[in-house]
Amino acid sequence: MKINFIHSKKLLLSLLISFCLISFSSIAQHKTEEKNTDYISNLNQVFQEDCFRDSFHGFVLYDLDSSKYLFEYNADKYFTPASNVKIASLFAATKILNERLPSLTYFEKGDSLIFWGTGDPTFLHPIFRNSAVIDFLLLKSKTKKLFFSTTNYEDEPFGDGWAWEDYRTSYGIEKSAFPIYGNAVYFEADPSCEIEVFPEIFKDSIQENSEIKTKNFTIKRDLGINSFEYNIGDLYYKKGKTIPFHITPELITTLLNDKLDLEVTHLEYPMPENTAIFYTAKSDKMYKRMMQRSDNFLAEQTLLMCSAELFGTLSTQRVINYLDANYFNKFYNKPRWVDGSGLSRYNLFTPRNFVEMLKSIRKDMGEEKLFETLAIGGKAGTLRRRYEYPKKSTPFLYGKTGTISNNHCLSGFIVTKTGRKLCFSFQNNHHRESSKTIGNKMEEILTRVYKEY
Structure with a gap:
């Protein structure tokens, strides 16, 4: 009986310790999530700062792990995306x-x-x-x-x-x-x-x-x-x-x-x-x-090749019409797509459009191949001098820039410090600030997302 009593005490103690660890872990996780939620929700305040105040901006942040939007600001408003349009061309390809x-x-x-x-x-x-x-x-x-x-x-x-x-x-x-x-x-x-x-x-x-x-x-x-x-x-x-x-x-x-x-x-x-x-x-x-x-x-030329493959004839408009009818009609907002490069100011896409396309391309190409194809923060392409990552670590931002006068945009992916994978689109239109100033502010925001989420 004595032995059974001692065994029971040990079992009870073990269960109590396990319960405490689970409780502490749950509390810690709740506090971490609360901290992340506070930071994300406070992003609205960013767009009241001087460099954003007199112009038009949209930003969406999507968690690929939970399949949920973490933050939406003008997510369904239409923007002139400049070379972010090349994401649509890659989507078509x-x-x-x-x-x-x-x-x-x-x-x-x-x-x-x-x-x-x-x-x-x-x-x-x-x-x-x-x-x-x-x-x-x-x-x-x-x-x-x-x-x-x-x-x-x-x-x-x-x-x-x-x-x-x-x-x-x-x-x-x-x-x-x-x-x-x-x-x-x-x-x-x-x-x-x-x-x-x-x-x-x-x-x-x-x-x-x-x-x-x-x-x-x-x-x-x-x-x-x-x-x-x-x-x-x-x-x-x-x-x-x-x-x-x-x-x-x-x-x-x-x-x-x-x-x-x-x-x-x-x-x-x-x-x-x-x-x-x-x-x-x-x-x-x-x-x-x-x-x-x-x-x-x-x-x-990518869109013309797509047209040749589908129809035998080469027409940018025909292939855009095909994508409108077969893919974009399922999007939350239907974009107005005009050219393959983004030189045209007639293009109109929402931030959510780019997240929807990037998610689809990631599925079709595979994440590793897509990340190698996009500009890489601190390493390659138009982002090689931005979003530098700590030594002995891998890049954390992969994306596509888009810049024409008074418009500066960036859409892509972030792999956070904790390993979470996020998809985002950051659109900035009609600003009188330099693209460098807008780019610096975007870098500050997205780098903080990498560090804190």
Whole structure:
């Protein structure tokens, strides 16, 4: 009996200790959650600060672990998101495109091969150097005459709502059915005042104009032509310039003839139903540059490739209509989507839209692959100088920036110090503060979320 009594006391003591530990743990957890809840709820006060007071802002914070919104501020109001729109382009790609990019649509008839572009921007691009189409055409040219057609192209060189003067900038490159060399010419001037040109075929299209007022090496081109003027200026070091060229079917065949060293003829041939598609480069590298470097050209061409894959024809509007009808109609708010890059101020998205798209992309791509594709805080892309993380730890913020004058936005993911995974969208429109000031404030807020939640 004595032994049983002692055993019972030990059992009772053990149960009491367990109960106390559970109670203390519950209290501690409650206090932690209370602290987090207090901080999140007090975020409303942030938007009363001077840098936010006279402009329009929206912020949502979504807990991926609990599938709940932790904070919503103007979550369902529409914003001009700038390059956050590239999240929609990546969303479209994950729904429509395959692992490899469609690079050519072709049809063989007798001794002829007729081919159409699919919008693939990697063909002979100076970064991707995808020459698989060249190898394909060279092989076919042994038994076939080559003809290039543009009858499947239903788009315009520039997007709706783009600023007209963007045509002369590296971020305003023309869209096209058959991109080549990134649809741009690269000029470089060295201290000897020699001008290097890539591709070299444009060497005969440049001339010096000393009347161009400049302190630095400058290249100019008028709208709709491919004649370039330059002034070296006060050049003391190598300085490169990327200038878009104007796309015409005749220019494409000229560039192909030069590269292939054989004849390609432009022929407006209607696309038949029984065509084949030639796939080449893997999509990963292109998506990564599109998102990390915020490459407008790649984003626009991504939508054209999606259109080619779905319809055979290339139309930004057709693929947007498809996504509207099949995906965005299920969103809490339906966005107004106009272009692939975000250059257009006609785009209207809510902060909640971006969370919905990012959640879907994460599911389709997988978290690890998506995080590698987005800009990485303190490490890569447009966020490499922001959101630095402690040594011997991993980055905590992965996202997509978006900036045009008076608008600065950021959407993405945060992995908090405690390991919680959050999705967010922070939209800022119509501010007179500099983008740097708004960016600094966003960094302060999101870094605190990382540390305290």
